[in-house]
């Protein structure tokens with residue numbers, strides 16, 4: 001296809017504003033998929049994605065469209081992940097296309113993710129076509145939302161297309177706008193190959209599938225290519241496009257989006273943002289801005305049943321093959337035995353991996369508290385990255401610590417503003433900005449990531465009854481007075497419960513954790529002290545009193561089956577517990593103890 005007849009675009013939207021429904025409608029209207037093959041949310045393929053209604057991997061589809069001017073166009077849509085954990089991937093996908101549809105729910109207006117995503121599109125120099133969706137609903141208010149888009153984002157929304165992705169109104173106009181308002185891609189066919197690696201994933205039949213955008217040159221089946229980030233060479237055995245099923249083609253030229261396979265075994269060997277070129281006389285300079293995605297949240301994953309350790313290793317190995325941004329290493333915990341310390345892009349990423357291990361591999365897990373990566377500066381001048389509070393060196397050898405900070409943007413109706421400010425303040429936030437976007441307040445806070453990874457989002461949802469939207473980006477590291485707080489149960493330190501906290505918050509957090517643990521740990525035949533300590537100093541303490549009767553006592557020795565049932569129940573409950581010294585701690589304690597109310 002010649003460049004003038006290609007349009008590459010993505011759709012940016014806040015979650016639930018209708019991105020997937022609109023994509024489905026565009027695919028359907030152009031006859032890309034026969035009506036009988038049409039199922040909802042075509043682009044959200046993975047089970048977890050469908051269930052949660054989120055996109056985790058970038059998906060793409062090539063659409064043939066005959067415009068009203070009679071010309072044939074090829075439209076390539078890249079559907080980007082909609083979650084902040086995958087912001088790096090979004091920014092890569094954005095660089096693979098020239099324009100965006102900005103979808104805003106006309107009953108709701110601009111939200112935090114609308115902003116985060118549209119700024120990524122603006123950064124990537126996109127032409128942006130605003131689309132007001134859900135006009136079939138009575139609460140739709142297009143004029144107000146168009147005005148808000150102009151006020152808050154600063155782009156012209158006078159020509160915004162009014163759409164109902166549900167009924168199909170405005171879909172034709174959207175296709176015409178893509179053709180007429182978005183620019184054609186640029187590129188040189190005769191130059192050396194320069195293809196951007198947009199995404200990659202594992203396919204059981206074809207091995208690793210690499211999604212690419214051709215910037216210059218031609219990618220052909222049978223050629224040898226070089227991945228510029230690590231110099232590896234690969235023989236291209238297939239080239240194709242998604243419609244949305246895979247269809248093989250002989251070559252892809254400048255401006256086109258498609259995939260290659262090259263007998264690559266591990267997704268790990270491909271890096272999002274990398275440049276692919278010819279093995280000889282290739283491009284001299286790689287595409288700008290490549291950086292591998294870094295895990296920012298770490299936690300321990302341990303099998304509830306220690307006999308399942310090898311199964312867990314197997315599951316983690318397999319998942320890692322297909323997810324280059326997930327890192328892991330073996331970890332031994334005095335409390336939990338053998339397991340893995342795993343690194344994730346964020347909490348959602350963590351949950352997705354944990355769900356898959358439990359569901360697809362049927363292994364019950366104990367997940368320890370998520371922790372961010374601290375920078376530890378030692379008195380001897382060396383610097384370490386701390387991924388696990390249990391590895392915190394002796395305080396006397398530490399000069400200072402730095403923690404990662406974020407810039408968080410929250411949009412919230414005025415009536416909840418006070419609660420949001422209080423929440424951010426409680427989490428050691430520093431207010432950077434407060435303004436209004438229509439009826440909604442927009443607050444920007446500088447916050448420690450540590451205070452956000454755990455339950456910030458849940459708390460925000462609950463104090464605002466779900467009316468707030470939230471997005472963040474990492475800003476850098478800053479020094480603060482941080483300490484490791486240990487928890488001792490029956491005088492034994494439980495390493496999996498250690499956390500890093502700000503010194504000023506240690507007492508409050510310590511007290512809260514001890515109280516929670518007191519509720520969560522069942523009573524034993526003896527008294528159990530539960531303590532929080534910094535170094536050797538105890539800062540909070542609770543005592544769990546001893547059990548007076550045994551569980552079967554109330555059966556008066558009469559009913560033997562009932563007695564056995566009770567004992568069985570106790571045994572089943574025990575399986576989910578871990579013994580520490582003489583004390584059984586239930587699995588949920590490891591997460592619940594850290595929740596702050």
Ligand code: GDP
Pocket residue numbers: 013014015016017018019020021022053133134135136137163164165166167
């Ligand atoms: P996404 O999270 O942006 O991908 O949003 P979805 O496409 O999954 O849509 C979220 C919800 O809004 C779903 O229940 C859709 O059926 C619904 N929806 C999407 N577009 C429209 C529309 O134009 N009108 C109405 N009434 N509902 C819509």
Ligand code: MG
Pocket residue numbers: 019020021044053054055
């Ligand atoms: Mg969706």
